[in-house]
Each structure stands twice: as C-alpha cells, then as structure tokens.
Amino acid sequence: xxNLTRIHLINYLKVSNDRAEEAKLYLKNEGxxxxxxxxxxxxxxxxxxxxxxxxxxxxxxxxxxxxxxxKTSRDYRLSLDKNIRDLAPRSFDIFGEIAIIRIxxxxxxxxKEIADALLLSHKNIKTVCVDMGVHGDFRIRELRIIxxxxxxxxxxxENGMNFKADISKVYFSPxxxxxRHRVSLLVRKGEYVLDAFAGVAPFSISLAKRGCKLLxxxxxxEARKWAVENFKKNGLKSNQYxxxxxxxxxxxxxxxxxxxxxxxxxxxxxxxxxxxxxLVLDGGSIHLYHIASKDNSFDISDYLDFGFKCTxxxxxxxxxxxxxxxxxxxxxxxx
Ligand SMILES: C[S@@+](CC[C@H](N)C(=O)[O-])C[C@H]1O[C@@H](n2cnc3c(N)ncnc32)[C@H](O)[C@@H]1O
Numbered sequence: 001x002x003n004l005t006r007i008h009l010i011n012y013l014k015v016s017n018d019r020a021e022e023a024k025l026y027l028k029n030e031g032x033x034x035x036x037x038x039x040x041x042x043x044x045x046x047x048x049x050x051x052x053x054x055x056x057x058x059x060x061x062x063x064x065x066x067x068x069x070x071k072t073s074r075d076y077r078l079s080l081d082k083n084i085r086d087l088a089p090r091s092f093d094i095f096g097e098i099a100i101i102r103i104x105x106x107x108x109x110x111x112k113e114i115a116d117a118l119l120l121s122h123k124n125i126k127t128v129c130v131d132m133g134v135h136g137d138f139r140i141r142e143l144r145i146i147x148x149x150x151x152x153x154x155x156x157x158e159n160g161m162n163f164k165a166d167i168s169k170v171y172f173s174p175x176x177x178x179x180r181h182r183v184s185l186l187v188r189k190g191e192y193v194l195d196a197f198a199g200v201a202p203f204s205i206s207l208a209k210r211g212c213k214l215l216x217x218x219x220x221x222e223a224r225k226w227a228v229e230n231f232k233k234n235g236l237k238s239n240q241y242x243x244x245x246x247x248x249x250x251x252x253x254x255x256x257x258x259x260x261x262x263x264x265x266x267x268x269x270x271x272x273x274x275x276x277x278x279l280v281l282d283g284g285s286i287h288l289y290h291i292a293s294k295d296n297s298f299d300i301s302d303y304l305d306f307g308f309k310c311t312x313x314x315x316x317x318x319x320x321x322x323x324x325x326x327x328x329x330x331x332x333x334x335x
Contacts, residue, residue, distance in 0.1 A: 009063045009064065009065060009066070010034065010037060010049055010050070010063070010064070010065075010066035011049075011050040011052065011053060011061055011062070011063060012040065012047035012048060012049055012050060012061070012062050012063075012064050013027065013047070013048045013050055013055060013057060013059045013060070013061060014045050014046075014047050014059055014060040014061075014062050015045065015046060015048070015057070015058070015059040016044055016045055016046075017044050017045065017046060019058070019059075020046040020048075022178065022181060022182075023046075023048055023057055023059060024039075024048060025159070025177050025178050025181065026055075026057050026178040027048055027050070027055065027057070029174065029175045029176075029177050029178055029317070030055070030175070030317055031051075031090070031091030031092075032050055032051060032052045032055050033048060033049065033050070033051075034049040034050055034051040034066075035049075035075075036049075036075060037049035037066040037067060038067045040064065040067065047062065047064065049066060051090075056314075056315055075090075075121075076088075076117045076118045076120070076121035076122065077090070077117065078121075079117045079120060079121065080113060080114065080117050081113075084107065084110045084113060084114065087104070087106070087107045087110075088107065088110070088114045088117075089101050089102055089103070089114075092118070093131075093173075093174050093175065094124075094125065094156075094174060095154055095156045095165075095167050095172060095174055096154025096155045096156040096157075096164075097124060097125060097126040097127060097149075097154045097155075098125070098126070098127045098128075098129060098151075098152065098154045098167065099115075099118055099122070099125045099127070099128045099129070100129055100130075100131045100141070100143065100167075101114070101115070101118070101128065101129075101130060101131065102130070102131050103130050111130065111146050112146055112147060114128075114146075115128035115146040115147035115148070116147055118147075119147055119148055125148070126148050126149045127145060127147075127148040127149045127150075127151060127152075127154075128145070128146050128147045128148050129143045129144055129145045129146060129152070130143065130144045130146055131143060132144060134171070137219060137220075137268075138170070138171065138219070138220040138222075138223075139171040139265070139267070140168070140169065140170065140171060140220075141167060141168070141171070143167065143168050152166050152167050152168035152169075153165070153166045153167075154167070156172070156174065158174065158177045158180070158202065159177060159180065159181050159184075159206065161202075161205055161206065161209065161234050162230070162233050162234060163200055163201075163202055163205070163226075163230050164200075164226060164229060164230060164233065165200045165226045165230075166222070166226070169220075169222045170199060170200050170220060170222050170223050170226055171199045171200075171220075171223075172199060172200055172202070175316070175317050176202070176264070176316070178316075179289075179316055179327060180202055180203055180206040181206070183203065183206070183207065183262065183287055184206040184207055184209070184210050186285070186329075187207055187210050187211075187212050187260065188211075188259075189210065189211030189212070190211060190212070190213070191207075191211075191212045191213070191259040191260055192212070192213050192215070192256075192257075192258050192259050192260075193207050193212045193213070193214050193215070193258060193259065193260045193261070193262065194214075194215050194216075194217075194258040194260070194261045194262070194276075194279065195207075195214060195215070195216040195217070195262045195264075196217055196248045196261060196262065196263050196264075196265070196272065196276065197217070197218060197248065197262075197263060197264050197265035197269075198216035198217060198218045198223065198227060198243065198262075199218055199220075199223050199227070199264075200223055200226040200227050200230055201216055201223075201226075201227035201230050201231060201241075201243065202230075203262045203264060204216040204227070204231075204241060204243075204262075205230055205231060205234050205236065207260075207262075208231070208234075208236050208240050208241055209234065209236070212240075212259075212260070213240055213241070214240065214241040214242070214243075215241075215242050215244075215256070215258070216241060216242070216243045216244075217243075217244050217245075217246050217247075217248055217251055218243075218245065218246075219245065219246065219247045219248075220245070221245045223245070224243050224244070224245045227243050228243060231243075248272055248275070249272060249275065253279055256279070257279055257280065257281045257284075258279055258280055258281060258284060259280075259281055259283075259284045259285075260280075260284055260285050260286075260287070261276050261279060261280055261284075261285075261286045261287070262287050263276055263286060263287065263288045263289060264287075264289045265289070266289040266290050266291045266325050267291060269288055269289060269290050270288075270290060270303060273286075273288060273303055273304075274303075274305070276288075277304070277305050277308060277332070280332050281332070282332055282333045283331075283332065283333060283334065283335075284331075284332050285311075285329060285330065285331050285332070286308075286328075286329075286330040286332075287327055287328075287329055287330075288300070288327070288328045288330060289316070289325060289326070289327050290325075290326055290328065291319050291323050291324070291325055291326070292323060292324065292326050293322060293323050294315075294318075294322055294323060294324050295322075298326075300313070300328045300330070304330065307332055307333045308330055308331070308332055309330065309331050309334060310328050310329065310330050311329045311330070311331050311334070312327070312328070312329040313326060313327070313328050313329075314326065314327050
C-alpha cells in the first residue's frame, strides 16, 4: 500500500475530462508532468501536476496542495550523490525500453552513474544511451549506449499503437505523439493521404487506423523495412497502404491528388511545399512541420500560393534556446 501525504502547494493544469488523456500525453512528452505527485479528479475536470509555471496547452494553471506518494519517488536523480544530482538531466526521451538522455560535457565523467540510477528506478527501461544529435538527410540520431542491454531495437507503444524500429538507423521522435493524435482526430474516413517523409510510419499508421488510405514515402531504405512491419503489427491490411523508398521530389505522382499531406521533415520542408501544394485537392489540407525562430519572424503565408490559407500555427516543442518546432495546418480553397 502506498502512503499518501498532503504537502506544499504546487502548480496543476486543470483540463476537462474529455481532454484529460490528450493533456497527459502532451505533458509527458514535453517532460512537464510532475510524476512525484498524483493527479486530482474533481467533478468534470482533472488536475495534472506540473513541474513548470506555464504550458502551451489549453487549460487553467492553479496552485493546490500536492498529493504525493511518500514511499517511492519516480525522480531517478534522488539515488545519485548530491554533487551529481543537480547536474543530471531531469527529463529524457523513451523509445520502448530505451532511454535517450542528453549529457552536458562537464558531467560526462558521471554518465555511467546517471545511467545506472535510471535503470534502477525505471524497471521498464533496459538500455540507456546518450543522444549526440540528429544528422544528415535521413535525420538519424547518433547514439552511444552507456548502460544496460546492447541494442537499439525496441517496441514503442504510443496512443494504443505499436512502433518497432532500430533507432540508430531510422528517425523516430516520441515527442510527436500529441501531434499524431491531433492530426488523426482531424481526418475523415476514406481520405487519401500522402505521408511525404514517413520514417517508420507513425503518422501513416495513426491515420490509416482512422480509415484513411495512405501513400507513404521515405528516402531511407531502412525506414520501409520497419514501416511495413509496423503496418502489419497494427492490424492494417495491405490495400490500405503503399510505401515506397523514394525522395519526395523524385517520386512520379502521375495524376494522383490527395485530401491531406503530412510533411514532417522540419529541417527541410519549405523547399518542398510548392510541389505539395500542387498535389492537394480543393478543400484538402497540408500539415507542415518546420523549425523556426521563437520570435515569430517566420511567416508561412510568404510561401503559400493563391487559394491556400494557414488555419493553425502551433508550437510543438522547443528545439533550441531560440527556435522551436512548429506545425502549420494549411487549407486549400476552404469555404
Ligand atoms: C523528421 S523525420 C520524420 C519521420 C516520421 N514522419 C516521423 O514522424 O517519425 C524525416 C524523414 O524524412 C526522410 N527524408 C529526408 N529527406 C527526404 C526526401 N527528400 N524525400 C523523402 N524522405 C525524406 C528521412 O529519411 C526521415 O525518415
């Protein structure tokens, strides 16, 4: 039995019950959920405990007495020596059973202790590796294992779906779970969707599960291998999807047109927007991911053809101190 004790005031995000899971996913992905405290349910609302003063999710920030577990804490840093504890990364990404952490140069000498503390406190983690950045056209993450099992292959669960991949050979970001869920709620059954930079197909599968038909492309041959396995793993039939190893700009679309196009290649999506606009049907949409300055100097309308309109701009997550990943929902001839 866990012992519950009331303690000092902390920030909570209050959201309505119908957005509770979406809010939780967002907070978890961003590392904003304070997992040392319990959520509070009240009437038609849920209060998620935060480790931040503000978050970009619709809801109200309120201060309340935090309800905590006294027996164990989920903060892996508590088992580290005081001198390392405050320097060790507070948040990290998880792909299946693999934890991906960023280690600043000045604490590299302590990386093994940090990784072992993580393995000890999170029984679901079997491998801890260091993230040395994403590189090249395939956007592959350079990784180095510090502790645990010697593998980069894992099965990641997201929004009730399963994605398997070797994350040292293909791109995957667990931080896009909220985005994939958001876009999947916008589609109508029967839509024909192009996932132009598909990776191991997390967007494609999220939309195919909602009844869309998918054409998915990726220039990295390794992506197709995992994508096809993932389509099958998630119960999708072969007539619902086609996946080609091809560059978007080289693929011959013949007369094909799409209800929706997902362009998730945020470091190089703008040069391909013109071609995407030629491929979208009237009333259709493009979801374009782009890394831009946080100062709002980037204006997507500078790149839109006549008849196209940006209907939503959302900051998905921070990318660097001065830039963020943004999504732009763009509609064609909307009435
Ligand atoms: C940021 S990743 C996104 C992958 C996937 N959509 C996801 O959410 O995990 C971009 C992907 O685009 C692929 N790529 C890069 N340039 C491309 C191009 N010109 N045509 C098609 N795919 C490309 C990369 O191999 C990579 O898998």
